[in-house]
Amino acid sequence: MSQLFIGLISGTSADGIDAALVEFPDPDNAAGLQLRAARVQPWAPVLRERLVALGQGGELRSLDELGRLDVQVAQAFADAALALLEDAGIAPSAVTAIGSHGQTLRHRPHGDAPFTLQVGDGSVIAERTGIATVCDFRRRDVAAGGHGAPLVPAFHAALLHSDDEDRAVLNLGGIGNYTLLPRQGAVRGFDTGPANALLDAWCLRHTGQAFDADGAFAxxxxxxxALLARLLDEAWFALPPPKSTGREQFRLEWVQAQLHGGESPADVQATLLELSAATCADALRAHQPGTARVIACGGGVRNPRLIERIAARLPGVAVESTAVHGLDPDYVEAMAFAWLARETLAGRPGNLPAVTGARGPRVLGVVHPA
Incomplete structure (x- = not known):
């Protein structure tokens, strides 16, 4: 029987809560899924400012603050789900479950006590919406020795794999990440580095605008x-997969340390855009040089300058939006968390060990009943 799931995610940029209502006609695979409704729920400005600061490595003031943020984020996510259902004219009782990514405050998959921390209490979401909620998807993978990221490649593989050509799905969110889909062989995936995070932050600082519309500032x-060379010399870019990163590493302080002073803000923006394009192109040439097609999603798809520069650095490779394949590029990740919730409830693994580095497939997430 057809099932409805909601996917909720606020990514590295924390520019809003993406909410997607997804219908799955087949309980056993993703074929034929439909995006029934979608919306972006804005954050309350004060809450967003605090989340961005913490995501960039800021220190929590107290355990009390952490507890409050956990609830406040959950309330915002629940409100996003309810607004989505109101838009669609769908009752909460018609939805099987919500898959909620939460908001990442820390991602530390290395060291003697690796962890990843997303806030947004699933109990609050379930209570507020009356819908079963699956959350904390990343922690089980980290516990199994993985990075807990990226998790979307399994969804990409289910929908966009081709037997006729090697493909790559490129998510251009705050951080860029690839899903490599060879005609034959294992699916792989990894983060490439900054996509929009630095562009947005630099643009906000120097223009007051939250993002560089159409890449005009760049x-x-x-x-x-010379600055581009210094930025590309960052050791993280040379690390082999599996690897993941976030705002805590690629933030404006990292850029500032490479500036000599006196650089034009517009020139720095142009250089940061070229950094995003170069790291995406370099990673693909290094790890799947035979790629015929790059299928892009995420907010960066709306930046024609960024797409143009990625394509210029990948001659002979088709670079196109997921929209060509029937997937709204703005909501692919939210749809993926709806799919992950469905996999969890079905008792099926949601991670790909070849992508995350985990010791094996794991059923992901914690279920909070309605």
């Missing part, structure tokens, strides 16, 4: 090749 400047 287009007004020129790439500083």
């Amino acid at each position: 287009a007004s400047g020129r790439v500083d090749e």
